[in-house]
Amino acid sequence: MAKGIFARKSVADFEADLSFGGGLKRTLGKWHLTALGVGATIGAGIFATTGTAIVGDPLRPGAGPAIIFSFLLTAVACGFAALCYAEFAAMVPIAGSAYTYAYAALGEFVAWIIGWDLIVEYAVGNIGVAIGWSGHFRELLSHFGVHLPAWLSTDYRSAHDAFTALSGGATDAGTQFLASAWQNAPHLAGLPVIINLPAAAVVFLVTIILVIGIKESANTTSAMVVLKVGIILFFLAIGVFLINPENWNNPATGGFAPNGFKGVSAAAAIIFFAYIGFDAVSTAAEETKNPAKDMPFGIIMSLLICTVLYIALSAVMTGMAPWQTLGTPEPMITALQQAEGPPGLLTFSRFIIALGAVIAMGSVLMVFQLGQPRIFFSMSRDGLLPGFFSKLHPRFRTPYVGTIITGTFVATFAAFANIAEVVDLTNIGTLFAFVLVSAGVIFLRRSDPDRPRPFRVPWVPFTPLISIVACGYLMFQLPLITWIRFGIWLLLGLVIYFLYGYRNSALRRRS
Numbered sequence: 001m002a003k004g005i006f007a008r009k010s011v012a013d014f015e016a017d018l019s020f021g022g023g024l025k026r027t028l029g030k031w032h033l034t035a036l037g038v039g040a041t042i043g044a045g046i047f048a049t050t051g052t053a054i055v056g057d058p059l060r061p062g063a064g065p066a067i068i069f070s071f072l073l074t075a076v077a078c079g080f081a082a083l084c085y086a087e088f089a090a091m092v093p094i095a096g097s098a099y100t101y102a103y104a105a106l107g108e109f110v111a112w113i114i115g116w117d118l119i120v121e122y123a124v125g126n127i128g129v130a131i132g133w134s135g136h137f138r139e140l141l142s143h144f145g146v147h148l149p150a151w152l153s154t155d156y157r158s159a160h161d162a163f164t165a166l167s168g169g170a171t172d173a174g175t176q177f178l179a180s181a182w183q184n185a186p187h188l189a190g191l192p193v194i195i196n197l198p199a200a201a202v203v204f205l206v207t208i209i210l211v212i213g214i215k216e217s218a219n220t221t222s223a224m225v226v227l228k229v230g231i232i233l234f235f236l237a238i239g240v241f242l243i244n245p246e247n248w249n250n251p252a253t254g255g256f257a258p259n260g261f262k263g264v265s266a267a268a269a270i271i272f273f274a275y276i277g278f279d280a281v282s283t284a285a286e287e288t289k290n291p292a293k294d295m296p297f298g299i300i301m302s303l304l305i306c307t308v309l310y311i312a313l314s315a316v317m318t319g320m321a322p323w324q325t326l327g328t329p330e331p332m333i334t335a336l337q338q339a340e341g342p343p344g345l346l347t348f349s350r351f352i353i354a355l356g357a358v359i360a361m362g363s364v365l366m367v368f369q370l371g372q373p374r375i376f377f378s379m380s381r382d383g384l385l386p387g388f389f390s391k392l393h394p395r396f397r398t399p400y401v402g403t404i405i406t407g408t409f410v411a412t413f414a415a416f417a418n419i420a421e422v423v424d425l426t427n428i429g430t431l432f433a434f435v436l437v438s439a440g441v442i443f444l445r446r447s448d449p450d451r452p453r454p455f456r457v458p459w460v461p462f463t464p465l466i467s468i469v470a471c472g473y474l475m476f477q478l479p480l481i482t483w484i485r486f487g488i489w490l491l492l493g494l495v496i497y498f499l500y501g502y503r504n505s506a507l508r509r510r511s
Contacts, residue, residue, distance in 0.1 A: 006106070006109055009103040009108070009507050028288045028294070029294060030294040031298075033294055034301045035225050037298055037299060037302025038228075039224055039225040041302060042229065042232070042309070044128055044129035044132040044273070045271065047136065047360070048129075048132025048135065049132075050271060050313075050317070050326075050331050051328050052419070052420050052423070053266075053267035054314070054318060054327065056259070057420055058161070060270075060479060061258075061262055062266070062267060064258040064263065064318070064323045064324075065248045065319075066263065066264050067264075067267055068311045069264045070265075070270075071307060071311050071314060073268040075307040077470035077473075079300065079303055080438070083463055084437050084467055086296040086299055088105065089281075090291040090454040098118065099114050099118060102114045102115075102436065105440050106440050108505060108507060112384055113490070115375060116489075117490075118372075119375070120428075120429025120430070122368050122375065124429070125422075126368040126410050128423050128426060129364050130200070130202055131422065132329050132361055133362060134199040135153075137198050137354075138153045138198065139333050140351070143347075143354070148198070149184065150185075151180075151193065154178055154196055155194065155195075156192070157418040158178050158419075159181035160182055162175045162181075163178075163179040196414060196416070200412070200414050201411075202362070203407055207369065207403060207406070207411070211393065211403050213396045213398050230356070231353060231356035232313055238336075239317065239319075239320050242319075242339040242341045243316060243319035243320055247321060247323065250322070253322060253323065253324055266477050268477065269477035270420075273426060274306075276426065276430050277364075281295065292455045296455055317332065320336070321335045321338030321339055325338050369403075369406065373406050374399065376390075376405075376406070377390045382505065383508075384497070385500070386500070428475055431472075434467065438465075438471070442465070
């Protein structure tokens with residue numbers, strides 16, 4: 001049995017699964033890959049989770065203005081993992097993700113674990129994207145005189161925590177708004193009815209679009225990259241003139257690093273969500289002209305660009321407003337609300353940030369929601385999931401069953417979940433995938449040293465080991481409850497594999 005579950009799917013097997021037209025056309029260069037990486041990385045993470053990382057929550061301390069070091073720490077961990085991804089992407093130049101690489105290099109069982117784990121990155125991560133989108137959409141509506149009540153645009157835990165903070169003397173506008181959900185919500189069976197309606201609605205809308213089918217062009221992708229970077233540059237251009245240096249090192253609020261390295265580390269584990277997506281570069285290996293050179297360049301360069309933007313953004317944000325007021329799902333808008341400056345300029349800036357974030361995060365929502373059913377599709381085609389996941393719509397030719405199931409799952413949890421809990425689960429799942437990919441490099445160097453490697457990770461086993469240690473360190477900064485939830489999720493996946501996937505594996509049937 002042990003030999004069976006570690007059976008590998010050869011590159012030839014993957015090629016046989018491709019369309020009759022053959023492999024994808026190799027047209028992408030290093031700068032195309034860099035743009036792809038920047039576009040996939042800049043999303044809900046930087047727009048929504050930075051506030052939680054700066055302020056912290058009841059489960060862990062915040063970094064305060066020292067959040068810039070949190071971004072550096074996370075970038076280092078991602079950089080070493082990126083090199084390991086690049087080796088696999090060049091060695092197995094087939095369109096796919098870590099699931100594809102694991103199946104070809106480490107066998108079916110590890111591939112299942114990573115494939116099951118990717119559900120946490122894509123589907124659960126998209127819950128966080130939808131929640132972040134909702135906050136910016138609510139702000140955008142307010143500029144047109146439409147004000148959603150708080151109990152229709154937030155979650156139960158956020159409302160309760162804000163009400164508790166308000167009772168403890170908090171006075172900022174964000175806390176007051178969230179607390180109003182607890183105070184004004186209608187009650188059903190004695191419990192307040194609090195639901196994030198915009199988050200659920202946008203997921204249902206995206207699901208309908210994806211079932212019908214959507215064509216993405218290179219021009220659209222490039223336009224979205226320009227928009228995302230433009231939003232950040234616009235915020236920096238305005239915010240740099242609104243900085244109050246006292247906010248960076250105010251003794252009354254704990255100074256530059258109010259919780260020391262513990263706060264920096266805890267924040268790094270949170271803002272890791274802002275880096276999820278750089279691995280999307282590796283999925284374009286089959287369309288890259290020279291994977292051996294262009295893959296490492298695209299992955300590392302996109303990480304560098306995003307890191308520089310993130311550090312500049314967090315530095316300006318914490319200079320504009322007292323750091324302890326930024327713990328909202330839309331920290332850039334909150335910083336503009338707290339800053340001192342011309343009211344007209346601040347109002348206009350909030351409108352631009354809200355509009356841009358709604359569009360940019362909507363594109364991330366679309367891409368991740370597009371990706372998850374296709375992971376289901378690939379696993380179903382391999383026999384590891386039921387066949388209906390690979391069933392195509394007779395008219396639209398899309399994996400509609402998996403798309404509808406994913407959309408229903410994401411929309412339901414987006415309506416009620418707290419963004420911090422969602423981000424934690426997504427982060428631990430993605431970090432775990434990075435650990436497995438890095439370990440796979442070491443394992444395959446020993447078990448199959450003669451396999452052609454167009455790109456080789458330097459200084460093996462030290463580089464992969466550094467990646468494993470760095471990612472593991474970030475994992476251990478996450479709360480215990482996150483580990484428990486992740487453990488339950490993995491156990492559920494193992495049960496499904498041995499009850500269904502192992503028995504129905506297409507690779508095993510061919511053998």
